[in-house]
Amino acid sequence: MTTERRILLEASLGASFTNGNRVAILQNGHEIFPAMLDAIASAKSWIYFVTFVYWTGDMAERFAEALAERARAGVDVDVVLDAVGAMRMPAKYVEKMEAAGAHVHWFRPKARWAIWRADHRTHRKILVCDGTIGFTGGVGIAEPWEGDARDPSEWRDTQVSVEGLAVRGLVAGALGNLVDAGCRLDDQAFVRRLTSVSGQLGDAPGELGADAGEPDTHSGHFEDVALLVLVSHASIGLNPAATLQHALIASAQHSVYVTTPYFVPDDETVDLLARAAQRGVHVVIMIPRDHVDERLPYIAGRRRFGELLRAGVEIRRHRTRMVHAKIITIDGETAAIGSANMNQRSLQKDDELTVVIDDTRVTKRLDQQYERDSEGCEGTTLEAWEARPWTHRLVEQILRVVEQQL
Secondary structure (H helix, E strand, O other): OOHHHHHHHHHHHOOOOEEEEEEEEEEHHHHHHHHHHHHHHHOOOEEEEEEOOEOOOHHHHHHHHHHHHHHHOOOEEEEEEEOOOOOOOOHHHHHHHHHOOOEEEEEOOOOOOOHHHHHOOEOOOEEEEOOOEEEEEOOOEOHHHOOOOOOOOOOEOEEEEEEOOOHHHHHHHHHHHHHHOOOOOOOHHHHHHHHHHHHHOOOOOOOOOOOOOOOOOOOOEEEEEEEEEEEEOOOOOOOHHHHHHHHHHHHOOOEEEEEOOOEEOOHHHHHHHHHHHHOOOEEEEEEEOOOOOOHHHHHHHHOOHHHHHHHOOEEEEEOOOOEOOOEEEEOOOEEEEEOOOEEOHHHHHOEEEEEEEEOHHHHHHHHHHHHHHHOOEEEOOHHHHHOOOHHHHHHHHHHHHHHHHO
16 A cells, blocks of 8 residues: 555544454355354354344354354353344344343334434444454345355355454444443443453554565465454544545545445545546446346436546446445555445445455455456446436436435
């Protein structure tokens, strides 16, 4: 990462990189879920688990049982479920965890009068075990994420596991949602857990951002990685997740590769992407096409294609499966992975968490996956966009009224 980019990110975000972290890039459910379940099974003291989506399926059952088993073994287990995102979760899973002694917290349940609280959700996906290992990314606990994105029924997603000082940032994200859900910071159990985090994570060796040896892009596991963890909250106007995305795009000199399932950008994001392309940066946006779980964000975002295509931005739409990963890579040097989409809910209304990675090895791994994903994509031309039916144009204009909710 260039010195200028690091200064821009740390100054604008009010957060710092930590060095010496261990990182694994996990692709799709067949890699993601076993790693998370292994971490849960190995937990000895405590577990924080936060998720927006918890639905049904084999993995939904297995996660409930794994968390319940650890609670029965005497591990402190705290689960935060978003009251909107997890509303499809069967009650039997909650009952199983609570019967075993786990603490299940509902984030901002619907209220009859304080309806404005329902507009701000926790969209974070965080698992932290014993303060030594943490996970975040786009994956939900539900059947669509199972498998290896082999067909339209299996979603394509990416998760990152972290060990080292950066785990404290994931703890902060989980703890913030726990407090919002009613937990008290003067609870001695919380004090013990935070103390254990401090004691278990010592100073890590190596220089900030130093790449150790030749790129290893095959195993997906990397040592001595510099990370910045950004905990983002709902805001009046743009939140820190938006600031991060804008700073990354503004700092790009060669390439900006974006993967997002929900692309409903605000005016400033569109302007930054267009200006980057106009100054010669290769800007590519990858979104799903036929296989999308929510049609309205796709339609609303399509309105902005013309401005981007005219500026030279490339838009790739995946034909064969739902792409749910939330990744940005910049110049082959810097990557951001987390829960935030490039839509207005993530950039204004929802709690999000993003891991920023300063490491050419990790970024190369992600860029290689980007090219593999691109094999299932079709390009979008300005001519085709301008020739779209008038009914599409009408719906796009109607949805402008509710873009901030998409």
